[in-house]
Amino acid sequence: MESRIKELQEKYWKGESTVSEEQELKAYFQENPSLSPESSYFRGLQKMQTPPKTSFQHPGKTSQKTRWYVAAAVTAGLLTTALVVQDARKQHDFTVDDPKEAFEITQKALLMVSSGLNEGKSYTTELSNINKAQTYLQLKQED
Numbered sequence: 001m002e003s004r005i006k007e008l009q010e011k012y013w014k015g016e017s018t019v020s021e022e023q024e025l026k027a028y029f030q031e032n033p034s035l036s037p038e039s040s041y042f043r044g045l046q047k048m049q050t051p052p053k054t055s056f057q058h059p060g061k062t063s064q065k066t067r068w069y070v071a072a073a074v075t076a077g078l079l080t081t082a083l084v085v086q087d088a089r090k091q092h093d094f095t096v097d098d099p100k101e102a103f104e105i106t107q108k109a110l111l112m113v114s115s116g117l118n119e120g121k122s123y124t125t126e127l128s129n130i131n132k133a134q135t136y137l138q139l140k141q142e143d
Helices: 002-014 019-031 037-049 064-092 099-142
Strands: none
Touching: 002 019, 019 037
């Protein structure tokens, strides 16, 4: 049996074997697995000939899960739009008809802005002190 297999292997590698002889070689190495390179080669060929198990879904058909995702996304979009429109309506409701009240509101807003600017102004005096020190050091280095 071994001599027959060796003879079939030689014919196979020379490219002179028939289809039935190749099948006989494959069947032998399938039944008698060993660590030889030929055995691994023929087992690999056998694995390549069996098609992989795959599932195919027609592109026109959508699964039930996909439909739920689409429905959830549409619902979330509609809720977000409704909340934005409702918030925009609330912002436009602020109107002042009395000129004195409008003046007071404007005055408060300007005072708030002014206090922020005054706070920033205090930091600029500190920066000017740093600049004075820096110029003093530069003058000392030149001497």
